[in-house]
Amino acid sequence: LAIPIPELAERIERGEPRAIAKAITLADEGEAAELLIRLYGKGGRARVVGVTGPPGAGKSTLVDKLTRTYRSKGLSVGIVAVDPTSPFTGGAILGDRIRMQDLTSDEGVFIRSLATRGALGGLSRATADAIEILDASGKDVILVETVGVGQDEVEVALVAETVLVVLVPGLGDEIQAMKAGIIEIGDVFVVNKADKPGADRAQKELHAMLTLTLGHGEEPPEIVRTIAESGEGVAELVEAVERHRELVAKVPAGHGRSATERARRRTRERLRSIIKDQVLRRVDERFLARVDERTLDALSARTVDPYTLARELVEGA
Amino acid sequence: LAIPIPELAERIERGEPRAIAKAITLADEGEAAELLIRLYGKGGRARVVGVTGPPGAGKSTLVDKLTRTYRSKGLSVGIVAVDPTSPFTGGAILGDRIRMQDLTSDEGVFIRSLATRGALGGLSRATADAIEILDASGKDVILVETVGVGQDEVEVALVAETVLVVLVPGLGDEIQAMKAGIIEIGDVFVVNKADKPGADRAQKELHAMLTLTLGHGEEPPEIVRTIAESGEGVAELVEAVERHRELVAKVPAGHGRSATERARRRTRERLRSIIKDQVLRRVDERFLARVDERTLDALSARTVDPYTLARELVEGA
Numbered sequence: 283l284a285i286p287i288p289e290l291a292e293r294i295e296r297g298e299p300r301a302i303a304k305a306i307t308l309a310d311e312g313e314a315a316e317l318l319i320r321l322y323g324k325g326g327r328a329r330v331v332g333v334t335g336p337p338g339a340g341k342s343t344l345v346d347k348l349t350r351t352y353r354s355k356g357l358s359v360g361i362v363a364v365d366p367t368s369p370f371t372g373g374a375i376l377g378d379r380i381r382m383q384d385l386t387s388d389e390g391v392f393i394r395s396l397a398t399r400g401a402l403g404g405l406s407r408a409t410a411d412a413i414e415i416l417d418a419s420g421k422d423v424i425l426v427e428t429v430g431v432g433q434d435e436v437e438v439a440l441v442a443e444t445v446l447v448v449l450v451p452g453l454g455d456e457i458q459a460m461k462a463g464i465i466e467i468g469d470v471f472v473v474n475k476a477d478k479p480g481a482d483r484a485q486k487e488l489h490a491m492l493t494l495t496l497g498h499g500e501e502p503p504e505i506v507r508t509i510a511e512s513g514e515g516v517a518e519l520v521e522a523v524e525r526h527r528e529l530v531a532k533v534p535a536g537h538g539r540s541a542t543e544r545a546r547r548r549t550r551e552r553l554r555s556i557i558k559d560q561v562l563r564r565v566d567e568r569f570l571a572r573v574d575e576r577t578l579d580a581l582s583a584r585t586v587d588p589y590t591l592a593r594e595l596v597e598g599a
Numbered sequence: 600l601a602i603p604i605p606e607l608a609e610r611i612e613r614g615e616p617r618a619i620a621k622a623i624t625l626a627d628e629g630e631a632a633e634l635l636i637r638l639y640g641k642g643g644r645a646r647v648v649g650v651t652g653p654p655g656a657g658k659s660t661l662v663d664k665l666t667r668t669y670r671s672k673g674l675s676v677g678i679v680a681v682d683p684t685s686p687f688t689g690g691a692i693l694g695d696r697i698r699m700q701d702l703t704s705d706e707g708v709f710i711r712s713l714a715t716r717g718a719l720g721g722l723s724r725a726t727a728d729a730i731e732i733l734d735a736s737g738k739d740v741i742l743v744e745t746v747g748v749g750q751d752e753v754e755v756a757l758v759a760e761t762v763l764v765v766l767v768p769g770l771g772d773e774i775q776a777m778k779a780g781i782i783e784i785g786d787v788f789v790v791n792k793a794d795k796p797g798a799d800r801a802q803k804e805l806h807a808m809l810t811l812t813l814g815h816g817e818e819p820p821e822i823v824r825t826i827a828e829s830g831e832g833v834a835e836l837v838e839a840v841e842r843h844r845e846l847v848a849k850v851p852a853g854h855g856r857s858a859t860e861r862a863r864r865r866t867r868e869r870l871r872s873i874i875k876d877q878v879l880r881r882v883d884e885r886f887l888a889r890v891d892e893r894t895l896d897a898l899s900a901r902t903v904d905p906y907t908l909a910r911e912l913v914e915g916a
Contacts, residue, residue, distance in 0.1 A: 315906045322904035545899040546892065553898065556909040557886050561878050564913075569874050575863065581870065582862040587639035589632045592873040596881075 291320045297358075297419045299392055306394050309411035312559060318414055325417035328360070331523055332442030333427045334467075339448040340474045343510040345427050349391060350513075351520050352423045358390040360416030360424040364409055365397050392416060407555035410441045440467070440551040443544070444526045446519070448472045449488065451480035465495055469503055470522045476507035476515065500539070501529075569595045608637045614675075614736045616709055623711050626728035629876060635731055642734035645677070648840055649759030650744045651784075656765040657791045660827040662744050666708060667830075668837050669740045675707040677733030677741040681726055682714050709733060724872035727758045757784070757868040760861070761843045763836070765789045766805065768797035782812055786820055787839045793824035793832065817856075818846075886912045 285293070285304065293301030308314040331348075333341050342363075349359045396408055409426065416424050426442055447468035471492065473485050485505055492502040504522045508515035533540040572595065580586040602610075602621065610618030625631040648665075650658050659680075666676045713725055726743065733741050743759055764785035788809065790802050802822055809819040821839045825832035850857040889912065897903040 315910075319904050319906050322906075323901055326901050542896070542899075546895040549895045549898040549905070550887065550890065553890060553905045553909060554882065554887055556905050557882050557913060558879060560909055560913050561882055562875060565871065565874050565878055570867065570871055573867065573870060578863040578866045579859070581866040582859075584640055584643050587636050588866070588870045588873050589636050589639075592870060592877055593632075596874060596877050 287317050287320060291317060291418075294321065294415060294419050295324055297421075299389070302392055302415055302419050303394070305415045306396075306412045309415065310396060310408050312408070312563070314411055314415075318411060321414060321418040325414050328413075328417040328421050328424045329444070329523075329527065330413055330417075330424045330426065330442045332445040332467075333425060333448060334445065334464075335448030335472075335474075339450050340510045341427055341448050344446075344448060344472065344474060344508065344516070344519075345425050347508075347510050347513050347516040348425060348520065351516050353388065353390055355520075357422035358420065359392075360413075360419070360421035361391070361393045361427065362409060362412045362416070362424065363393070363395045363427045365395055392419070392421065406441070406551070407559045410552050410555060413441055440548060443530070443548075444469045444523050446470050446472055446523070448474050449484060450475045451478045451484040465491065469526050470519070471503055471505045472519060473505060473507045474510050477509050481507060497538075604634050604637060608634060608735075611638065611732060611736050612641055614738075616706070619709055619732060619736050620711070622732045623713075623729045626732065627713060627725050629725070629880075631728055631732075635728060638731060638735040642731050645730075645734040645738050645741045646761070646840075646844065647730055647734075647741045647743065647759045649762040649784075650742060650765060651762065651781075652765030652789075652791075656767050657827045658744050658765050661763075661765060661789065661791060661825065661833070661836075662742050664825075664827050664830050664833040665742060665837065668833050670705065670707055672837075674739035675737065676709075677730075677736070677738035678708070678710045678744065679726060679729045679733070679741065680710070680712045680744045682712055709736070709738065723758070723868070724876045727869050727872060730758055757865060760847070760865075761786045761840050763787050763789055763840070765791050766801060767792045768795045768801040782808065786843050787836070788820055788822045789836060790822060790824045791827050794826050798824060 285301070290301055290305060294305055305314060305317055308317060333345055333348075335341050345361060345363075349361065352359050394412060396412060413424055413426065445467050447464060447470075449471065451473065471488055473481055473488065475481070485507065488505055489502065492505070496502055504525065506515060506519045506522045508519055510516065530539070530541050530544060535542050537543065569592075573591075577586070577591070581588055581591065602618070607618055607622060611622055622631060622634055625634060650662055650665075652658055662678060662680075666678065669676050711729060713729060730741050730743065762784050764781060764787075766788065768790065788805055790798055790805065792798070802824065805822055806819065809822070813819055821842065823832060823836045823839045825836055827833065847856070847858050847861060852859050854860065886909075890908075894903065894908070898905055898908065
């Protein structure tokens with residue numbers, strides 16, 4: 283069943299869903315390096331939009347509606363949903379991913395969940411790989427949805443050109459407690475469920491917070507109100523994403539928020555995640571292979587301590 | 600405010616709560632290697648019990664009641680609670696950790712939460728470090744509670760001598776879906792909330808499942824029914840933990856389930872997590888330091904691919 287890499291690459295470039303699925307599985311298993319090297323020249327055209335926010339903010343519904351809006355403009359869409367999983371069930375812990383059933387029959391849409399449990403070596407590396415594959419397959423827009431839990435998706439958000447941070451009214455304390463890190467990664471902020479009480483207050487608090495952290499002469503990121511359930515505001519959100527792209531393109535080179543600098547940060551993150559992955563693979567092969575039972579027993583008996591031993595192994599490598 | 604390491608080590612050995620807290624913070628930041636080398640000879644006496652299971656199984660309440668039971672036997676207790684955190688609030692996502700308030704006034708109990716977000720380099724390394732510190736501080740029993748989400752706690756469970764897997768009735772499907780990995784790490788199984796309908800069924804299904812995976816001539820792990828809320832069954836659970844220790848001690852050396860083999864696995868895991876940590880620190884220092892803006896721009900422009908570059912950097916190191 284192994285398809286030769288050149289053939290798999292060709293099929294991906296033709297946009298064949300099964301080839302894309304196969305390639306993302308390979309990436310998830312950390313086995314797609316050769317394929318990705320081959321595909322690398324083909325990518326770089328898709329718009330990559332990250333969607334993050336706390337659990338319950340309505341991210342999945344919003345991604346669904348964003349997809350329909352992009353489709354109505356004739357653009358094809360790839361979706362990567364990043365889920366932490368429970369080792370108890372093997373399933374996603376938050377919300378149901380068996381959604382957008384009617385979208386899956388649309389050939390212009392490809393949906394894939396990546397489970398934190400599955401990603402050998404690193405979630406951010408596997409997610410970035412999946413984006414590469416979808417990009418090479420010719421998808422115009424790639425939506426990356428994360429669950430808002432853990433550190434991983436802060437990293438994942440770094441792969442996107444435009445990051446949407448989705449919040450909801452009534453999480454006033456949540457906004458107060460939001461960390462600077464999240465504020466920094468957000469390019470467009472969304473107040474979803476905007477028909478709920480407290481939407482005005484949430485928007486005001488958010489605006490105040492975003493203004494507070496601005497650099498000299500900088501505009502605050504846009505805040506868009508949506509009701510994802512009904513689709514209200516989603517077209518405006520798509521326009522805000524476009525405006526963000528245009529805005530970034532206009533920032534003079536050398537500025538920290540310029541397109542070049544943003545691309546450098548993404549590229550650096552990408553390189554780091556790949557190096558991390560390769561280096562961790564060597565840990566087992568190179569270091570742990572040298573540790574015999576006698577050494578393990580010495581550690582158990584506490585005649586050797588693992589910190590000193592680790593240092594010797596790593597430095598002697 | 601920096602306390603010299605020899606002094607900090609002495610204070611920990613005297614069981615000073617503030618010194619223990621300080622040391623665990625250092626460990627969380629990945630800065631406790633020197634301290635841990637010094638403490639290593641002092642540890643190895645505590646019984647380390649892992650408590651894992653799906654969210655909502657009542658693990659926190661059970662840990663609370665286990666602590667009281669051990670205390671009533673005159674044993675001191677250290678608790679390490681491992682939480683994934685939301686980058687949105689910086690807080691724990693599941694349940695409230697501001698619990699066991701009355702226990703914190705007991706000098707024989709030390710409680711510490713470790714957030715996945717905080718642990719630089721690796722949660723399992725930081726958790727194992729915290730266990731070392733509590734061990735060196737003279738705690739008789741160390742309870743390690745994980746949240747049942749993600750891969751991390753499968754690793755964390757490897758640091759414990761006895762792993763309790765906590766389940767509840769009505770999660771029949773959960774039991775069906777439980778992965779072999781979880782079955783393997785469980786030494787004692789707990790059916791908590793045993794006054795709820797379906798407790799008998801849950802126990803039977805669990806028993807059937809545990810029997811299914813047994814090796815030749817092996818006894819299935821014990822199943823203990825508890826009502827953590829009222830404390831019912833907790834004394835029996837403590838006895839089951841003791842029986843597990845005794846059972847392990849009797850398994851002949853050379854057998855995969857013998858005390859020696861179990862200790863080797865734990866030690867190997869411990870060494871791996873430390874090496875991983877040290878190696879990842881070098882990634883930034885050694886590899887990424889060599890990547891200049893021209894290289895990043897070449898990556899962005901896709902004239903160089905990151906997989907090939909990563910390989911060159913790692914191999915040339």
